[in-house]
Structure formats: C-alpha cells, structure tokens
Amino acid sequence: MYRVLALGVLAVAALPDSARAETTGCTAIESLPAVLTSQGVYCLNEDLGSASSTGAAIQILVNNITLDCNGHRLGGLAAGPATAAIGVRANRRANVTIRNCNIRGFQTGVLLEYGAGSGSPVALLVENNRLDGNTHRGIAVSGNGSVVRGNVVIDTGGNPLALPAEAIVARYGTDVVDNTVDGVADAEGAGANSTGIHAEENAGAPVQGNRVRGVTSSLAAWAYRSTGEYADVLFRDNVASLDPTEGSSIGFACATTSPTLARDNTSLGAKIAFNDCVDGGGNVALTP
C-alpha cells in the first residue's frame, strides 16, 4: 500500500558530537544517580542513563526545585523490565517543577508525592515531558494546587510483578490537562489492570482535554478512572479510544463513593463508555 521513494543521501559532513541544553544559569546534572539538596534550577546538558534497578535516578530532597531536561533523555532501560527504580522522585516537597524531560524505562517515570494534609498549595508542576516505556506508572503526582499538563506518555506497563499499568496518576488536588497517552498494557500473563489517567482522591480537580488510546489489559482496561472516598472530580473534553475487542473496557469509570461529573467527553470503542458518572451533557460514545 505504501509507495516508498528512496532518495539519495548527499555527501555531507556530520555534525560534532556535542549537544548541549538550552537553559543557561542552571546547575547541570552530569551523572546519575543525583540527589538535589539545595533549592534552585537544575538542568541536563546531555542524555543521562542509569542501570540501577532501585532508588531514584534524580532524588529531590528540598522544596522549590525546577528541573528542566531541555529535551534530553533520562534513561533507565538498562535496569530491565523488573526494575524498581524511579526516574525523578520527590517526597513531601513543595514547588517542584519537572519539564522537558524524556524519561524512559523506569518503574515510574516521575513520582512527586506530597499527599494530603497540606495547609497551603503544594504546587507541583509536571509539563511538556515525554515518558516512554516506564513499566508501572509514567507520572504520579499528589498534592493540592498541582498540575500535570502537556505531557506525552507512551507505552506504559509491562512490569512482570503484576503492578497495575497507569500512564498518569493524580491525587489530592492535581489538575490533569492536555496530555496524550498512547499505549498502556500489563505484562503478558501478569494479570494487572491498566489505566490511562487515574484520578484518585482528587476532589475538585479537573481532568480535561486529554487524549487516551491503546489501553489494554488481561483483567480490566480503563481509559479514565476516578476512585476514592473523595472522587468528585470533573472529566471534560477528554477523548478515550479503546480497542473494541478488549474483554473488559471502560472509557470513563467513575467512582460510586462520590459523584464524578462527565461532560463533553468522547468515548470510542470501549465496551462501556461511561460507568457511574454524572452526565453533564455533551458526552458522545460509539460502543462496539
């Protein structure tokens, strides 16, 4: 069906083998693992990789951190599919930004956990990253006033330990806006669930304008899911596209513990388009 046109490649000079990041005035991270113990702006000036199967490639131990990878790769594929390593991690740290990173092959690509109970905005921001081939979760963020936006999350899952495959997990007041999720699957025979975007205890936060496709599982596949006791979130303007041959698939699976409002969403191919959601109108579905 394709017509392949072979073009001659001209004799040209190869470019020098140095490639540096755009951001100046930052502290360059030059090797992994790295531990950030001082506030400030950090960047990558080159691709970095780690073969460690535990710990975090970049561990953030203070508040007020910006990490800009300038499109460079943070690679963890060398640790293998059973890796327990995290790409970038912060625990109970506020005002952390992760952007322009290309994070591959970790158990979780970006894990920023603050959790519940903060009296002021935690303000975690994860934007414009590319997450590829992370075996459990692509991005997991929790903390009020946080945003996950503009990321592309590809081929999440495959952990042989039967951990669920989840491209994006948002908890405790994290907005999820304008992300693309393409490919979420459990490992063959692992018997785990797969989720595109999971809003857990994410009361009051919108999940809006996202595109999720290619979620498969030997158990259950959900493009979008809200869970928890405080699941009164908004699903709006999202697109879910699932394989109609999937055994058990739901486009928008809403919690029964508290109302999740769904409006103006599109669900294509899922066995169940909208499950237990409050219909705010404008939702359209094509079911097999």
Add this chain to the structure above:
Amino acid sequence: VTFAPGALAPVADPASIPEPSMIRFLVLATALAASAWLPAPARADIQDCTVIASLPTVITVPGIYCLQQDLGTNIASGTAIDIAASNVTLDCNDHKIGGLGGGAATQAVGIGSLMRNNVTVRNCNVRGFWVGIALSHDGTGTAPIGALVEDNRLVANTRLGVFVAGNGSLVRRNVVGHTGGNPDENAIAVETHFSVDVLDNTIDYVFEAFDSEFPHSPYGIVAWNNTGGTIQGNRIRNVIGTFANPYGIMLTYDSHRVTLRRNVVRNPDGAFGQAIHCVASDNLARDNSLLGFYSIEGCSDGGGNVHN
C-alpha cells in the same frame, strides 16, 4: 532519507467540477500574501545548542540542535537536514530553511528522519522543498514513536508540508501555507501515518497542479492507519481542486476510532469536494464548523457539526 507517504488515488470527476474563476483565485492568493505569516510572539532564542551552520547536513548524535541564521540550499534531491539519530531536538529559532533554489521540480526534503524515535522539530520556517518535514517510517508496518512537530511554518512546499509517522506523535500549532504545484502527485498540507494527534494547525491554500489529464486531489489533512488519534482544533481553508476534488480532512486506510472535533473547514466555492471524509463509521466527527456546504461523509455524527 526514505520517505513513505501514502499514495492516494486520484478521485477527480472533472466533468462535475466547476472551475473557480480566476478572479477568485487571485483574491485568495492576494489574501494569502497579505497575511504575510505573522510573526510568533517574542520569545528567547535557543542559544546553548549545537548550531547547524550550513546545508545539507546530517545529525548523527542525539542532542539539541538549532539554527542561528537563515540557511538555504539548491539541492533538488536528498535532505537538507537529515536526522539520523533518535532523541534529537531541532529548534530553528524561527529561521528559514530555504529550498526554493532546488526549483519547482525539486524532490528534496527539508527536514527528514527515517525510523528515529523521539524526534522534535520546532520553530522552523521551511520553504520550497518537495516535502517540508518528513519524519518517516520504512513502509514495513513498523514505525518510530514519539515525534513532535510544533510551531513551524511550512510554505511553498510542492508535495507535502508535514509528514509524520509513529504512535504517540503530535503535530500541533503549525502554519502550513501554499502547498502544492507538483504535477505528478497529490498536494497535502499534513499527512500522518499511525496514531498521531493533529491539533491546532492552520492550513491555508493547498492546490493541485493544473493537469487536466492526470488530476490529483489536494488535501488539508490526511491520516493513514490512525487508531484512536485526535484531529482537533485545526483551521483549514482554500483547499482548491480545479480538475480533482479537494478534501479538507481525509481519514483513510485502516483508520479507526479517530475523533475529529472542533475543526473549521472552509470549502472553496465552486469546487466539489468534502470537508471531512472517514474511511469507516467507527470514526467520530463532532462539533466541527463547516463554512460552505455540509459535507461530512463516512464518519459517525457525534453532533454539533454545523455549516452556514
């Protein structure tokens, strides 16, 4: 670079297609020129990068590359910037990659890659090539992943403005103008293979070469093998077929569960074409605005599609 676009069969029925008046043609061309591709909002240049200083060139090492001046080439075949490595970002800082020197019959590609993952091309002004940007596959059914083509300006490319293949890819916020003129092939502003999202692009003036014997339809957006992608928020106008029927958005060859939403497509007066055409009814069109006659065919109607 091997470039593997889909071969679209001519679908013209010349007898059914009124010829647009020359006056209208001139008005459209004048309006296009007057728009002058307004500059993007001010922003800082990418400075700390590997500078591409001349064309043609080949990128063989992952990293961040940029232009700090306009560059041009007279090549009529091959690729001006050949990205021969994965994990490459090319930021032209709005500088021009000019290929007009290759002539009207050029077969050269402006920026190309073959089977490379995670390639980003942004802020490039690519003019006068056969294909402006081609991030391609090898035609065997496998494809690269994670291409990002954003905020570029593609003008006066004779066959294709942007060609992107690969799951998890995005084509967004590009301006693609004045595409066409190659006498032997379809003119297409944006063509994608596999699951690619096409978001928020402006496409203005796609035209066939004036060949009444072998007409080739012009297209705004063509998507092949797209499973579950989204084509949203694009603005398409002046897709003009004189001898062959023009199409605003065409989903073809094994595209399923694609959402077409909030696109604005203007049908040229007098031309018989379709604003949106789907190859299968499991693709959904909703909330699109059609300026001109209502012409959505083959898609499921998700509501909210209107025309004037």
